[in-house]
Every structure is written in structure tokens, then in C-alpha cells.
Amino acid sequence: MIDWKARIMTGLLALMTILGLLVSVHAGAALTPTGVTYPWNPAALAGDFLFFDAPWPPAATWTSLVALVLVVAVFAFVLAKQAQRASLKRNNIALKHMATRKQSAVLRETARTKEAAQLHPAAVNLPAGERVGQLVGRGNRWVYQGWRDLGVYVCGTGRGKTSALVIRHMLEAPGAAIMTSNKVDGVRETLAGRAGHGQTFIFDPNRIYRRDTRPDFVFNPLDYVQSAADARELAAIFEASTRKASDRGGDSQFDTAGRDMLAYFFLAAALEHDPLSQVFAWIARAEGHEVQRILARHGKTGPSSTIEGILSWPEKTKGSVYATAQRMASALADDDLLAWTSADRVRRFNPDEFIRSTDTLVLLSKDGEGSGGAILTALIRAICKTAEHAAQGNGGRLTVPLVMELDECANIVRWPELPSVYSYYGSMGIILNSYFQSRAQAIDAFGKDGWQTLWDAAATRVFGGGSGDDDFLRSLAALIGEHDEITYGSSTGKDGHTSTSTNTRKVNTLDIAALGSLPEWRAVLFSSKCRPVMVNTVPWFRDKTLTATINRTPPAKTPAPVRTAAAEAAARG
Numbered sequence: 001m002i003d004w005k006a007r008i009m010t011g012l013l014a015l016m017t018i019l020g021l022l023v024s025v026h027a028g029a030a031l032t033p034t035g036v037t038y039p040w041n042p043a044a045l046a047g048d049f050l051f052f053d054a055p056w057p058p059a060a061t062w063t064s065l066v067a068l069v070l071v072v073a074v075f076a077f078v079l080a081k082q083a084q085r086a087s088l089k090r091n092n093i094a095l096k097h098m099a100t101r102k103q104s105a106v107l108r109e110t111a112r113t114k115e116a117a118q119l120h121p122a123a124v125n126l127p128a129g130e131r132v133g134q135l136v137g138r139g140n141r142w143v144y145q146g147w148r149d150l151g152v153y154v155c156g157t158g159r160g161k162t163s164a165l166v167i168r169h170m171l172e173a174p175g176a177a178i179m180t181s182n183k184v185d186g187v188r189e190t191l192a193g194r195a196g197h198g199q200t201f202i203f204d205p206n207r208i209y210r211r212d213t214r215p216d217f218v219f220n221p222l223d224y225v226q227s228a229a230d231a232r233e234l235a236a237i238f239e240a241s242t243r244k245a246s247d248r249g250g251d252s253q254f255d256t257a258g259r260d261m262l263a264y265f266f267l268a269a270a271l272e273h274d275p276l277s278q279v280f281a282w283i284a285r286a287e288g289h290e291v292q293r294i295l296a297r298h299g300k301t302g303p304s305s306t307i308e309g310i311l312s313w314p315e316k317t318k319g320s321v322y323a324t325a326q327r328m329a330s331a332l333a334d335d336d337l338l339a340w341t342s343a344d345r346v347r348r349f350n351p352d353e354f355i356r357s358t359d360t361l362v363l364l365s366k367d368g369e370g371s372g373g374a375i376l377t378a379l380i381r382a383i384c385k386t387a388e389h390a391a392q393g394n395g396g397r398l399t400v401p402l403v404m405e406l407d408e409c410a411n412i413v414r415w416p417e418l419p420s421v422y423s424y425y426g427s428m429g430i431i432l433n434s435y436f437q438s439r440a441q442a443i444d445a446f447g448k449d450g451w452q453t454l455w456d457a458a459a460t461r462v463f464g465g466g467s468g469d470d471d472f473l474r475s476l477a478a479l480i481g482e483h484d485e486i487t488y489g490s491s492t493g494k495d496g497h498t499s500t501s502t503n504t505r506k507v508n509t510l511d512i513a514a515l516g517s518l519p520e521w522r523a524v525l526f527s528s529k530c531r532p533v534m535v536n537t538v539p540w541f542r543d544k545t546l547t548a549t550i551n552r553t554p555p556a557k558t559p560a561p562v563r564t565a566a567a568e569a570a571a572r573g
């Protein structure tokens with residue numbers, strides 16, 4: 001087959017070159033006449049030049065050069081088109097070996113609507129699920145992520161996570177909806193599209209979207225610290241949020257002691273109803289004895305003994321533990337950030353009311369130290385814990401699913417517990433979707449084991465292309481599977497006898513090259529319910545309904561970057 005194609009292409013190139021030269025000679029003769037009439041038959045023309053000394057028209061040199069350049073350009077264009085067609089064809093061949101129309105029915109509207117009604121019988125107008133994309137080659141039918149499925153999306157940068165998935169899921173959410181980001185992408189569209197759906201809350205201590213210096217609301221993570229376990233979880237969030245990839249393999253003794261110290265300082269502040277700033281002050285002033293006395297007074301023997309133990313260590317070691325705790329709590333040195341935890345005359349965020357509403361929460365933070373990542377993650381944790389309790393008190397599942405779109409998850413939602421909640425939040429109606437640009441980014445944030453737990457537990461796993469990670473692509477190719485490829489061959493013996501043969505071999509339905517170069521807006525969805533399917537994602541700006549919903553709110557009505565005189569001054573520095 002390939003042989004034939006190569007022969008045809010070579011023939012085409014030769015034909016185009018001959019034609020090009022023929023036309024060039026005639027064009028040259030027209031521009032600089034030689035008095036000779038040249039034939040249009042290429043063989044006769046060549047004969048005239050070679051055997052009858054026909055004069056070469058001077059202008060024909062230039063016209064020939066132009067013709068040759070044109071021929072090469074046209075040929076390159078044809079080759080590029082062929083490669084594009086081959087890639088599409090490869091995708092279409094792959095489609096034949098992926099889930100059939102019947103098999104993928106479990107992911108489509110009818111089945112998902114039935115499932116949604118069973119899961120949330122009391123929810124009014126509940127959509128079939130969260131739309132992921134339209135099935136390629138199967139009538140453009142939508143594939144839905146069900147209301148019991150948590151999702152992990154791995155798509156390279158610019159592959160449509162925000163514009164085709166996050167915005168869509170936020171706008172189509174039936175109840176309360178949360179999105180995270182470290183940039184403005186999708187914020188305006190989400191706010192405009194959800195205008196009229198209850199209240200809007202924007203957490204933005206780094207002023208990524210808002211310009212107002214006053215917090216939009218306050219949330220104090222200490223309100224959710226009721227036990228030593230809660231305190232340790234909060235400290236773990238602070239530790240993970242301030243850890244850089246390069247910190248891995250630090251001194252584990254100081255890390256553990258520093259984290260314990262921070263945790264029990266949080267506990268002491270919560271018991272005394274002190275603000276978060278007090279925690280940083282205790283650490284900075286090395287006032288462990290004060291904390292130990294508070295813990296002992298409240299009967300917290302274990303935490304009190306832990307602090308007492310650390311305080312009895314040699315000065316140098318103790319100093320290192322304080323330094324470690326201070327590094328983990330570094331975000332608390334930022335007054336602008338602390339204002340979001342205790343400002344006066346600012347509305348309080350109430351997770352319990354939020355999860356029962358149709359409100360919108362947009363959580364924004366820069367990456368890195370001093371950003372609001374730890375507080376943002378603590379807020380997510382508080383909402384998740386509140387939703388867990390609400391689900392438990394409601395027969396095990398929320399009345400209406402809670403939608404949480406963790407865009408830029410690896411950069412700002414460093415919640416060590418995230419991978420483990422993936423195994424049971426789906427059954428509670430807490431629908432988390434985590435978005436990563438690559439597997440490496442997820443491993444950086446959650447560790448190899450954390451990533452594996454997350455990926456394995458997710459009922460909907462989507463790969464949207466744009467990855468150069470060979471190992472990951474290989475594992476995806478293996479998940480998609482193999483199929484038999486039949487090749488036909490023919491050979492001619494010395495006696496002129498032609499024989500034909502048929503060979504069968506196993507090939508990957510989509511190999512790593514095809515996965516690595518998925519066309520734009522194309523994704524492969526791996527579901528726990530059926531074989532993988534290939535979908536086209538649809539960005540909001542190509543979706544009439546979403547565009548109309550977003551554009552129906554005039555920009556002036558969108559809770560927009562608020563520009564106050566104070567903010568302008570702050571922005572000017």
C-alpha cells in the first residue's frame with residue numbers, strides 16, 4: 001500500500017516538474033522571443049533542445065526557477081494535507097476498535113438521566129450529568145460524567161480545560177458550584193453565566209480578578225478546627241502549600257516536628273478563639289510554653305505533651321523546629337491575606353448555607369509562598385467536610401450534587417487528603433473534578449502514590465492531548481488496547497508466478513504517537529463503565545447556548561474587577 005502511495009507521489013512530482021518546465025519555456029519564449037516556435041509535446045521539446053540546437057529563451061531561466069519553486073510548494077502542501085488526512089484516518093480506524101455506539105450508551109443522555117433520577121430523586125430539573133464532549137463519529141452525541149463520578153482531566157496547556165470543561169460544568173451545575181484558578185481565565189464567563197443563580201463569592205487575596213482591597217467575605221480556617229486531627233490536617237495543608245518540588249527530601253525530623261508544632265498552635269488558637277495572626281506571633285516569638293499551657297488547661301494532654309517534648313530539645317534543634325513551623329506558616333505573615341480570615345463588617349462565608357444553595361464560589365490564588373493557597377485549600381476542605389456531614393444526615397447523599405471544578409489543581413489546591421476522598425465522595429454527591437496540565441504536574445503536587453490513587457479512583461478519566469510523557473502515553477495506549485491488523489502482501493517469483501499472502505499482527509488501537517498528537521478539541525475518555533471513547537470537546541465560545549447565557553449578562557452587571565480609588569493606588573504600588 002505504502003509502496004503504491006510512494007510511487008504515485010513520485011509520479012506526481014515528476015509530472016508537475018515537466019509541466020512546470022514546459023510552461024516556463026513557453027512563457028520565456030513569449031517574454032524574450034527567439035524566432036523559433038516551440039512544441040507543446042514535452043518529448044518533442046526536449047528533442048529540439050538536445051538534438052536540433054534549438055535556442056534557449058533567456059527569460060526561460062527565471063520562469064523555470066519560479067515554476068520549480070511553485071512545484072515544490074504545491075508538493076509540500078499536498079504532503080501536509082496527506083499527513084493530516086492520515087492522522088484523521090488513523091483516529092477513525094481507532095474509533096472502530098473503541099467503545100461501540102451500544103457500549104457507550106451508558107455514558108449518554110438517556111442512561112445518565114435515568115441514573116441521575118435514581119441518585120437524586122428530590123432534585124428538580126437535574127441535568128443528566130456533566131457534559132464532557134461529543135462522541136466522534138457516532139452522531140455527535142454528548143457523553144456525560146454521571147452524578148456519582150469524580151473526574152481527573154489531564155490536558156496540556158491550551159487544550160481547552162478552562163474554556164470547554166470548567167466553564168461548561170460551572171454554568172450547567174444544578175446547585176452550588178465552586179471553581180479554582182490561579183489566573184483570570186474563565187472567571188468572567190462563569191460569573192456572567194451564573195448571574196441570577198444565588199449569591200457570588202470571590203476569594204481573591206492576591207487581587208487576580210478583583211481590584212478591591214477589602215475582602216469579599218471572611219473565612220477563618222480555625223472555625224473548623226475542633227480536634228487535634230483537624231489541626232493536623234490544617235497544618236498538613238499549610239505544609240503542602242508551601243512545599244516546592246525542590247524541597248522534597250528535606251529533613252523529615254524537622255518537617256514532622258514543625259508540622260506537629262504548627263498543628264497544635266492552630267489547636268490552641270482555636271480553643272482560645274484567637275485569630276490566625278496569633279499563631280504566627282507565637283511561632284515568630286518562640287512562645288511554645290504559652291501554647292503548651294493553653295493546651296494543658298483545655299485537657300489536650302497529647303498535644304500539650306508533644307509541645308512540651310519539643311521545648312525540652314536542645315536550643316539548636318528547637319530553633320530548627322520553630323524555623324520549619326514558621327516556613328510552613330509563612331502565608332500568615334501577609335496582612336492582606338489575614339484580612340480574609342477576620343476583617344470586620346465583611347460578610348462571613350457559611351459553608352453549610354453554601355452547599356444547600358445555588359451560589360457560586362470562585363477561589364483564586366497565585367502559586368507559591370505568601371499566596372492564599374493554604375487558606376483557599378482550607379476553605380475547600382471545610383466545604384467538603386460540611387458537605388460530608390450534610391450527606392451523612394441526608395441518607396448518605398446530598399439532595400443536589402455539589403460541583404467543584406479544581407482548575408489549576410496542582411498549583412493551588414495542595415490538599416494531601418484529595419486523592420483519598422476520590423474513593424467515596426462520588427457516592428455522596430460531592431462531584432470533584434481535578435484538572436492537570438500533565439501527569440508530572442500532578443505527581444509534583446500529590447506524590448507518585450497520591451497521583452496513582454487519584455487516577456485509579458476517578459470514575460471518569462480524560463486525556464485531552466498535549467503530553468510528551470512517554471510512560472503516561474504508553475499506559476493510556478495499553479488501556480485503550482490492541483486490535484488485529486491484517487496486511488496483504490504479494491511477491492513475484494523468478495518464473496513470473498505471483499503469489500499473495502495475508503498476515504495478522506496485534507497493533508495498539510491508538511499508539512503513543514497518535515495520543516501525543518491528538519487533534520485540537522479532541523480527547524479520550526476512560527470510564528469505569530465501558531471501553532474508552534473518543535470525544536470532541538466544545539468550548540463555550542462555539543456553543544450557542546453557553547454563549548447566549550454568558551452574553552445575556554451585560555459586562556456591567558457581572559461582579560467584575562472592582563476598581564476603587566484605593567485599589568488603583570495599590571495597583572500603582
Ligand SMILES: Nc1ncnc2c1ncn2[C@@H]1O[C@H](COP(=O)(O)OP(=O)(O)OP(=O)(O)O)[C@@H](O)[C@H]1O
Pocket residue numbers: 155156157158159160161162163164185437539541
Ligand atoms: N474567548 C475565546 N475565544 C477564542 N478562543 C479562545 C477563547 N478563550 C480561549 N481560547 C482558545 O482556546 C484554546 C483553549 O484555551 P483554554 O484556556 O481553555 O486552555 P487550557 O487547557 O485551560 O489552558 P491552560 O492549561 O493554559 O489553562 C486556546 O487556544 C485559547 O487561545
Ligand SMILES: [Mg+2]
Pocket residue numbers: 161162163185407
Ligand atoms: Mg486553563
